[in-house]
Amino acid sequence: MRRIPANEQVRVSVEVNGRVVTGQAESRTLLSDFLRHELGLTGTHVGCEHGVCGACTIRIDGDIARSCLKLAVQVEGASIETIEGLAPAPDSLSVLQQAFVEHHGLQCGFCTPGILISLDTLLRNEPNADEMRIREVLSGHLCRCTGYTPIVKAALAARDRLKELD
Amino acid sequence: MKPAKFDYICAATVEDVAEVLGEHGADARVLAGGQSLMPMLSMRLSRPQVVVDITRVPHLDGMRIEDDHLFVGAVARQQSLAGVADLATRFPLLSQALPWIGHYQTRVRGTVVGSLAHADPSAELPLCLVAMNGEINLRSPRGSRRVRAEDFFKGTMLTDMADDEFIQSARFPVAKPTDRFAFREVGRRHGDFAIVAAAAVRDDTGIHVTVGGVNDVPFRRRFDGLEVHDIGDAVSELAAELDTRSDLHASAALRRQLVRSLASDTLKEVLS
Numbered sequence: 001m002r003r004i005p006a007n008e009q010v011r012v013s014v015e016v017n018g019r020v021v022t023g024q025a026e027s028r029t030l031l032s033d034f035l036r037h038e039l040g041l042t043g044t045h046v047g048c049e050h051g052v053c054g055a056c057t058i059r060i061d062g063d064i065a066r067s068c069l070k071l072a073v074q075v076e077g078a079s080i081e082t083i084e085g086l087a088p089a090p091d092s093l094s095v096l097q098q099a100f101v102e103h104h105g106l107q108c109g110f111c112t113p114g115i116l117i118s119l120d121t122l123l124r125n126e127p128n129a130d131e132m133r134i135r136e137v138l139s140g141h142l143c144r145c146t147g148y149t150p151i152v153k154a155a156l157a158a159r160d161r162l163k164e165l166d
Numbered sequence: 167m168k169p170a171k172f173d174y175i176c177a178a179t180v181e182d183v184a185e186v187l188g189e190h191g192a193d194a195r196v197l198a199g200g201q202s203l204m205p206m207l208s209m210r211l212s213r214p215q216v217v218v219d220i221t222r223v224p225h226l227d228g229m230r231i232e233d234d235h236l237f238v239g240a241v242a243r244q245q246s247l248a249g250v251a252d253l254a255t256r257f258p259l260l261s262q263a264l265p266w267i268g269h270y271q272t273r274v275r276g277t278v279v280g281s282l283a284h285a286d287p288s289a290e291l292p293l294c295l296v297a298m299n300g301e302i303n304l305r306s307p308r309g310s311r312r313v314r315a316e317d318f319f320k321g322t323m324l325t326d327m328a329d330d331e332f333i334q335s336a337r338f339p340v341a342k343p344t345d346r347f348a349f350r351e352v353g354r355r356h357g358d359f360a361i362v363a364a365a366a367v368r369d370d371t372g373i374h375v376t377v378g379g380v381n382d383v384p385f386r387r388r389f390d391g392l393e394v395h396d397i398g399d400a401v402s403e404l405a406a407e408l409d410t411r412s413d414l415h416a417s418a419a420l421r422r423q424l425v426r427s428l429a430s431d432t433l434k435e436v437l438s
Contacts, residue, residue, distance in 0.1 A: 030204075063275070068204070139357045140357060
């Protein structure tokens with residue numbers, strides 16, 4: 001069994017958005033802090049740091065996760081996708097991101113990265129998700145600006161557009 | 167909101183976990199899905215010297231049906247319940263309660279056994295385990311033992327587990343085709359912890375209701391021989407027996423009203 005003493009720093013090697021990267025972490029370093037401070041990927045936002053607000057949501061090995069509820073040392077060798085990997089190219093947005101722009105799905109933008117990851121995962125796994133299902137998934141996120149309605153509209157528009165493109 | 171320092175141990179076998187707990191006892195905490203322990207660490211409500219990660223222990227992530235029971239390994243995720251064949255007919259209560267267990271985002275990571283070990287009195291899975299007469303399989307350096315659900319939960323976040331024990335698996339009995347189950351919950355928002363949750367069961371031993379979110383453990387009350395026209399009196403008795411208290415989320419009076427209402431709805435459903 002592998003042991004990392006409390007006062008030691010270890011190297012963590014992980015694939016992030018298709019690239020293998022390494023950084024240093026203590027045993028107690030949260031994955032959210034590792035992504036932001038060690039890897040410089042500040043698109044993942046940190047709100048409550050106890051798994052309630054959903055701002056730090058990412059994908060680990062294809063499944064959704066609150067990155068504040070994971071230790072950096074736990075993801076050694078894993079494959080992670082963050083908000084930085086959602087757009088197909090630096091000068092274009094994904095269908096879902098574009099729909100958020102068109103339907104005013106964000107104001108301050110703090111909660112947006114987590115919501116985009118959750119909805120992107122939902123539409124990938126359940127391309128026919130209805131409004132109820134979208135709202136249910138959205139209930140795992142807190143947004144204090146939009147009142148959620150424009151976010152639901154954006155998600156529905158993205159769902160329909162993705163089906164057209166399919 | 168950062169955890170205090172701890173030694174991190176990534177266990178490779180069940181024996182490793184037992185060894186660490188045997189050595190460190192209450193100073194060690196077991197980490198699986200992290201949906202309960204990680205917030206406790208970050209808020210420093212828990213400050214263990216050692217965190218033992220069991221997510222890489224082989225075979226602990228399984229769910230299998232054996233001897234008319236669903237065996238759920240210590241690392242099996244809540245969302246994996248959705249993949250159990252014929253969940254709705256073989257485990258109707260789990261099927262009905264599943265959408266109420268946290269959020270989509272936490273069910274994908276949270277484990278069934280982790281919720282049982284955490285023993286939050288308003289959580290759905292402890293309620294289901296008690297209502298279904300399930301069992302917990304505990305492991306320690308001293309060996310293994312099985313505990314019935316109703317003997318396992320001792321108080322708010324308190325269980326029958328000794329300091330050197332961990333839950334290796336939980337088991338939920340398969341329902342008979344004639345058994346009836348009903349589940350209801352009221353929370354502030356969908357996915358939040360229950361203010362009150364209730365599960366009614368009618369099987370060949372009789373009728374009972376289990377209530378979560380009120381007492382410090384899931385509270386089960388038998389109503390054997392109950393008829394539909396007696397439900398009103400029965401749920402009033404039940405509400406009076408419970409230790410209803412006021413807190414930020416609901417007054418004691420509202421909780422009693424919700425107990426009457428949810429118990430009545432679930433009993434009507436299993437008696438109809």
